[in-house]
Amino acid sequence: MLKKLLADELRRRYFGVNPNPVQIGVYRPSVLSWSCVRRQYNYYSEFAGKSPDEIPDEVVLLLGGGIVFHRMVQALEFQGQPFWDNVEVECKLEVALPSGNILIVGHADCIRNNEVYELKYTQRVPSKPHFQHILQLNFYLGALQKQKGWLVYCGPSTEGGLQIREFPHIFSEWHLEHLITRAQTLDLLLRNKTPPRCSCSDKRHETGNIF
Numbered sequence: 001m002l003k004k005l006l007a008d009e010l011r012r013r014y015f016g017v018n019p020n021p022v023q024i025g026v027y028r029p030s031v032l033s034w035s036c037v038r039r040q041y042n043y044y045s046e047f048a049g050k051s052p053d054e055i056p057d058e059v060v061l062l063l064g065g066g067i068v069f070h071r072m073v074q075a076l077e078f079q080g081q082p083f084w085d086n087v088e089v090e091c092k093l094e095v096a097l098p099s100g101n102i103l104i105v106g107h108a109d110c111i112r113n114n115e116v117y118e119l120k121y122t123q124r125v126p127s128k129p130h131f132q133h134i135l136q137l138n139f140y141l142g143a144l145q146k147q148k149g150w151l152v153y154c155g156p157s158t159e160g161g162l163q164i165r166e167f168p169h170i171f172s173e174w175h176l177e178h179l180i181t182r183a184q185t186l187d188l189l190l191r192n193k194t195p196p197r198c199s200c201s202d203k204r205h206e207t208g209n210i211f
Contacts, residue, residue, distance in 0.1 A: 007057035011065035013071075015052040022047040022055075024190045029091075029106040029139040032182045033132035038198040038205040040186050045195070046208065059210065069121040069154060070109060086111045091143035095180055102187050104179070108140040116140050117148035125155040129167040134205075138175040147171050 013019040024044055034040050048057050054067045076083040089108040094101050110117040118137040129151045149169050157163040189196055198205040 003061075004057060007060045008166065010067055011052045011055070011060045013067050014060065014064035015055075019051055021052055022050065024048045025100070025187065026103045026105055027183045027186065029078055029104055029136045029179060031180055032104065032186065033135040035132060036199050036205055037182070037186065037189070037196045038202075039210055040182075041189055041195050042185070042188055042205055042208050043210045048190075062211065066119070066121040070119050073119055073152075073154075074110060084110045084112050084117075089140075089144065090099075092145045093139070093180075094176055095183060097143050097184060097187065099187075099191065102183060104139065104143075104183050105140070106136070106139065106143075108144065111144075111146075114146060114148075118149065120151065120153050122153055122155045125153045125157075125163045125165050129153075129169070134169060135175055135179050137169055138172055140175040140181050141169075141171040142173075161171050 022044060027044075031040055031043055047059075052060075074084060074087040087110050089111055091106050091108055093104045095104065108116050109119045116137065118133065118140065120133055133151050137151055141147065141149050147170060149171075151167045151169060152164065153167075154162055154164045188194075204211075
């Protein structure tokens with residue numbers, strides 16, 4: 001029962017009030033940042049047009065599992081005042097294609113002093129930022145026309161408790177163009193109903209899996 005209650009809460013917070021949150025032509029930077037295009041294709045081809053309730057709990061928990069950590073950090077105060085200037089800021093970028101325009105839409109976690117913060121809760125805090133997370137943060141910077149951001153990783157420490165590590169990032173036009181190209185490629189594959197080959201070594205997404 002607890003799993004179902006948590007999934008329903010994450011479903012509400014992750015998808016909001018949108019009755020059809022997954023749509024071909026409207027792409028999330030968090031999904032576009034996945035390294036395997038077949039995994040992206042599987043997500044959109046499987047769930048496009050479905051209501052949040054039709055998306056399995058396991059998928060919702062995968063997508064929204066870090067929300068508890070996000071909400072805790074977003075609620076931080078300093079000297080009795082909100083620490084952040086803004087949280088959950090919508091970011092949109094429209095991309096023109098011969099077949100029609102597509103949208104890349106996401107939400108920046110936090111903004112403070114004109115800098116964007118992307119929060120990541122992970123089982124292992126990395127020694128350097130992951131490429132997929134740089135793509136995601138960089139999109140928010142480009143969409144909001146800001147120059148500097150931070151990737152903030154939080155996870156279990158080997159000594160117990162939590163470890164937090166912050167990495168700065170300066171906006172890169174190359175990273176933004178790379179993400180846009182991914183969106184264009186994915187849109188073409190979906191509209192032509194042409195599943196790409198899985199690029200993972202174990203080919204685990206060939207069967208339609210998104211995990």
